[in-house]
Amino acid sequence: MNLRHIIIVFKKEVIDLLRDRKTVFATLFIPMLLIPLLNLLLSSGVKELFNEINENVPVALAQDSNTPEIIALVKEEIISKNNHIQLLNAQNPYQALHLDKIRAILSFEKNYQTKLQAKEPFRIQIIYDKSQNKSAGSIEIIAQAITEFNQAVVAERIVSLGGKAEMAEAAQAELVNIADARQVNNSFLMLILPLMIGILMAVGGIPAATDLVAGEKERGSLEPLLATKPNRQSILFGKYLAIALFSFISVLASIAGLIFSYFINPQSSSLLGEVSTSGMNIPPLAILFVLAIAFTLGLTFAGIQVALSTFARSFKEAQTYLSYLIFAVMIPGYATLFTQPSDIPIYMFFLPILNTLSAIKIVLGGYIIYRYLAMALLSSFLYVFAALLFATILFNKEKVLFRS
Amino acid sequence: MLKTINLTKKFGNFTAVSNLNFEVKKGEVLGLLGKNGAGKTTTLRTLATMLKPSAGTAQVCGYDLLKEPEKVREHIGVLFGGENGLYDRLTVAENISYFGELYNMNQKSIRERLHLLTEIFEMQDYLHRRTAHLSKGMKQKVAFARSIIHNPQLIILDEPTSGLDISAIRDVHQFISACKKTGQTIILSSHLMFEVEKLCDRIGLIHRGCLIELGTIAEIKQKFHSDDLEAIFLKVVGENS
Numbered sequence: 232m233n234l235r236h237i238i239i240v241f242k243k244e245v246i247d248l249l250r251d252r253k254t255v256f257a258t259l260f261i262p263m264l265l266i267p268l269l270n271l272l273l274s275s276g277v278k279e280l281f282n283e284i285n286e287n288v289p290v291a292l293a294q295d296s297n298t299p300e301i302i303a304l305v306k307e308e309i310i311s312k313n314n315h316i317q318l319l320n321a322q323n324p325y326q327a328l329h330l331d332k333i334r335a336i337l338s339f340e341k342n343y344q345t346k347l348q349a350k351e352p353f354r355i356q357i358i359y360d361k362s363q364n365k366s367a368g369s370i371e372i373i374a375q376a377i378t379e380f381n382q383a384v385v386a387e388r389i390v391s392l393g394g395k396a397e398m399a400e401a402a403q404a405e406l407v408n409i410a411d412a413r414q415v416n417n418s419f420l421m422l423i424l425p426l427m428i429g430i431l432m433a434v435g436g437i438p439a440a441t442d443l444v445a446g447e448k449e450r451g452s453l454e455p456l457l458a459t460k461p462n463r464q465s466i467l468f469g470k471y472l473a474i475a476l477f478s479f480i481s482v483l484a485s486i487a488g489l490i491f492s493y494f495i496n497p498q499s500s501s502l503l504g505e506v507s508t509s510g511m512n513i514p515p516l517a518i519l520f521v522l523a524i525a526f527t528l529g530l531t532f533a534g535i536q537v538a539l540s541t542f543a544r545s546f547k548e549a550q551t552y553l554s555y556l557i558f559a560v561m562i563p564g565y566a567t568l569f570t571q572p573s574d575i576p577i578y579m580f581f582l583p584i585l586n587t588l589s590a591i592k593i594v595l596g597g598y599i600i601y602r603y604l605a606m607a608l609l610s611s612f613l614y615v616f617a618a619l620l621f622a623t624i625l626f627n628k629e630k631v632l633f634r635s
Numbered sequence: 636m637l638k639t640i641n642l643t644k645k646f647g648n649f650t651a652v653s654n655l656n657f658e659v660k661k662g663e664v665l666g667l668l669g670k671n672g673a674g675k676t677t678t679l680r681t682l683a684t685m686l687k688p689s690a691g692t693a694q695v696c697g698y699d700l701l702k703e704p705e706k707v708r709e710h711i712g713v714l715f716g717g718e719n720g721l722y723d724r725l726t727v728a729e730n731i732s733y734f735g736e737l738y739n740m741n742q743k744s745i746r747e748r749l750h751l752l753t754e755i756f757e758m759q760d761y762l763h764r765r766t767a768h769l770s771k772g773m774k775q776k777v778a779f780a781r782s783i784i785h786n787p788q789l790i791i792l793d794e795p796t797s798g799l800d801i802s803a804i805r806d807v808h809q810f811i812s813a814c815k816k817t818g819q820t821i822i823l824s825s826h827l828m829f830e831v832e833k834l835c836d837r838i839g840l841i842h843r844g845c846l847i848e849l850g851t852i853a854e855i856k857q858k859f860h861s862d863d864l865e866a867i868f869l870k871v872v873g874e875n876s
Contacts, residue, residue, distance in 0.1 A: 239736045243725075250724040452720040455782070458683045458713035458791075459737040462705055629686055 232468060236461035240469020248439055248477060257438040258477050262431070262485035267492035284368035288313075291321035291328075293338035293358070301339050309380045316376055328360055334369035335359040350388060421572070425591040426564035427489075428482065429584060432529045433556045435481030436474040440536035443470045445549030453632075467537065467626045471619070475533035482529065517594045520604040527611035528587040532556065534618025541625045544634060560584055572596030580606040583614050636661045636789055636820040637682070641691030644674075644681050644844075651677040653844040654691065659789075659822055664815055666835035667824040668868060674844040675824035679793045682822070683713045696788045709738065712787035716797030719778035723767035727758055730766055731781045738785035745784070752780040755813065772803030779810055783819075790814060792823035796830060808834060828865045842872050 248254045290310075292301060302318065310316040321327040324336045338356040340346070346353040357373055360366040386396040447453040456466060536553055543549035563585045567575075572593040579589045586607040593599060625631045642655040652674045659665045667675045680686045682693055684704040693700045696710035721730050728749060735745035753762055756776040766774060775795070783790060792811070796804040811834050814821060825831050831838050832852055840848040840855075848855055848871060852864065859867045 235739070236737065239733070243722075243733050246729075247722055247724050450720070450723070451715070452722055454680075454685065454715055455713060455720040455734075455778070456737075457685050458708060458711070459734060460705060460709045460739065461737055633686075 232464045233461060236465035237468045237472065240461070240466055241472045244439075244443055244470055244473035245476065248442065248473060251442060254438040254442055254477070258435065258481045259484050262435070262481050263488045263491075266485060266488040267495060270492040271495070280364060280368070283365055285372065286315050288316045288369045288372050289319045289333045290316060290335050290337055290373060291319045291324040291333045293324055293336050293356075295341070296337065296339040300344065305337065308383070309376050312379060313372065313376050316373065325358075328358070328366065331363055331365060334366050335373050337373075347384075421592055421595040422568060424595060425588040426560070426568065427485075428525050428591060429528065429560040429564055429588055430557060431482045431485050432478060432525065432587075433532050433560045434553075435485075435529070436478030436533050436536050437550075437553045437556070439474045439477035440533070440540045441546060441549045441553060443474060444537060444540035445543040446546050448544075448632075449546050457632075463626055464623060467623060471533055471537050471622065474536055475530055478529050478533055478536075479526075482525075513594055514599065516601070517599050517604065520601070520608060521591055521594050524587050524590045524604070524607050524611050527608065527615050528584070530615045531583070531611065531618045534615065534622045538618070538622035538625050541622065542631055560588075564588055567592075572598035575603075577603065577606075580604075581610045583610075586610050636663070637693065637695055637822065639682075639691070639693040642678070642681060642688055642693055643690040644677050644686055645689040650844050652681065655846050657839055657846060657849055659820055661788075661820055662815070662818045663837065664811070664821040664823070664835045666831035666838045667822065667841055668826065668828075668831055668838055669824070669841035670826065670872060673841045675841055676793050677844075678841065679713075679791050679822070679824055683711060683791050684708055709785075710788045712782040712785065712790045714778055714782040714790070714792050714795055716792075716794035719774045721766040721774055721778055721781070724765060726763050726765055727769070727777050728762050730777060731784050734781045735784045740785060748784055748786065752784065756780050756810065772799060772806065775799055775803055775807060776810075779807065783814070788820060790819055790821045792821060794824055794826070796825070796827065804830075828868065832864055840868060840871055847871055 248258075292305070297320070305318050310318060319327070319333055321333060324333065327333045328336055336356075336358040338358060340354045343353040343355075355377055357370060357377070359370050382399055386399040389398045390396055444453070447456070457463065535556065539552040539556075540549045543552055563582075567579070567585065567588060570592070573596075575589045575593065579585045580603045590604050590607040593603060637659040639655045639657055642652060643650065644652040655678060657665070667678065669675045677686065681688055682695060682700070684700060684707050688700065695707045698706040698710070700707055722733070725733065731749055731752065732745050735748065740748070753759055756779065758773075758776060758780065761769060761773060766777060769777065779795070795811070796807050799807065808830070811821060811823070815834075821834075823831075823834070835852070837849065837851050838855065839846050848858075850858070855867060856862055856864065859870065861867050861870075
């Protein structure tokens with residue numbers, strides 16, 4: 232291998248790729264714009280749905296419950312304390328529920344009045360449609376209103392018997408959170424960031440890899456290049472480094488997009504949730520480890536991308552092969568999505584891809600064990616070497632390189 | 636300049652080139668004639684070190700094909716017909732200079748050589764245009780210039796006029812003649828009889844991977860008692876098919 236030749240090929244490939252609008256668009260602009268755009272669209276949709284569920288809760292009475300007495304009871308004693316619930320008069324309550332005009336139908340037991348006067352419990356059915364987000368989402372608000380009515384009636388009965396109103400309540404639940412701010416803030420990132428980085432590393436270099444080997448084969452420009460002075464390893468490494476660079480550019484563009492989307496819409500709950508950077512306090516050494524491990528994952532994928540692009544007979548075939556790489560991250564990523572940092576077994580830090588996902592997860596989860604991070608980094612280097620060896624073998628095989 | 640010794644190339648059970656033995660002297664133009672699939676391109680690809688011989692070897696510019704492939708590549712220029720293999724997003728100058736850099740030429744040498752080739756190939760008007768916007772003939776000129784940027788001792792041309800119009804074919808023929816005058820050695824493949832008659836000092840007829848005739852055009856015509864090279868070719872191929 233000749234470093235000078237590697238640099239010459241690398242420089243040429245970078246210039247060539249930068250002039251390719253398709254590659255620049257796919258590598259830089261799509262990752263940079265996609266996350267903010269998705270965030271804006273999803274968060275505005277979620278916010279709208281959230282407001283609809285909590286602030287506009289129309290209900291109607293079932294036809295056999297639609298009597299002046301029940302209407303008065305609901306309006307004055309059940310929903311009077313909650314401004315967001317409105318009682319509508321629907322001719323056909325089931326159709327109204329189906330058409331999303333009301334969130335639920337209240338159906339009172341026939342002899343409810345007798346039971347109420349006899350101080351016996353009576354049943355109110357809350358009929359809702361679980362297949363509709365708004366109906367399912369509003370149900371707790373309606374149930375809460377009935378619970379409060381219940382408590383008020385019980386308190387009234389206790390008072391009438393000479394007791395205190397407080398006797399209606401046996402215990403009060405109080406939530407005490409012992410997680411520190413860092414853990415709370417990192418929990419969402421811990422869930423999504425490892426998978427996101429893994430996926431970006433797997434797909435970021437695809438446009439460049441497709442173009443630089445399979446594309447060159449198809450355009451007939453690889454053969455003259457192979458007939459020049461540099462050996463195949465130097466040519467391969469020049470191309471490999473260009474693919475790795477574009478892969479990292481793509482990841483950085485996505486992270487820039489993520490940060491940008493946070494700044495334009497910090498309240499968004501769809502992608503960044505309630506994440507705040509104020510409580511994050513990750514040691515610099517751990518950050519360095521994570522960066523190095525993620526970097527080596529990118530180098531591994533760049534090697535695999537070169538190999539697959541070399542194996543492909545055409546540009547289209549390369550695109551097909553390379554698109555499957557996303558599953559290589561998604562399958563282990565989703566399988567371990569909810570694994571807590573402290574539950575990650577040690578062997579995970581040796582397995583390809585999982586080592587990177589696990590390393591990022593333990594750092595973001597505040598469960599930093601440097602020995603594990605070192606294992607992940609070391610095994611990552613081995614995978615880079617294996618990927619490069621695989622790519623070199625394929626690039627040197629006539630049957631593969633010139634197959635048609 | 637070039638000597639093949641039992642050069643053989645197999646793809647699995649198929650023998651594309653079988654025991655090829657021939658020599659090309661300095662300043663000579665050798666044409667390889669043969670039908671499609673006869674083994675011409677495989678021979679040239681093997682000589683260009685793109686394919687590894689299954690058996691035998693060749694001495695190219697004093698270097699062994701198997702032992703010193705990099706040295707071989709350093710002294711040869713290769714041009715494939717049909718697809719010219721240019722980088723569409725680079726300019727003409729960038730395409731040519733890139734190959735100069737790959738041959739370890741310094742920037743001064745590249746500039747000087749580029750200037751000379753620009754004049755020879757009359758590329759002044761489009762030197763800084765991206766090659767995607769050039770005509771097929773212009774592209775072939777650029778590809779030709781690029782293949783000889785390092786002033787190679789041996790030029791390997793695989794069907795250099797394939798797919799070109801008459802005017803572009805004439806240009807390519809002029810360039811080959813010009814190279815011949817400057818003492819460069821050329822080995823080219825073609826299936827156009829008039830082309831080899833016009834350009835080559837000697838021709839080799841390849842059929843089913845074997846070199847079945849080798850000599851000057853006059854020698855071959857004399858041997859077959861015919862002035863029609865095409866008829867000779869068909870006769871030889873027919874006899875052996």
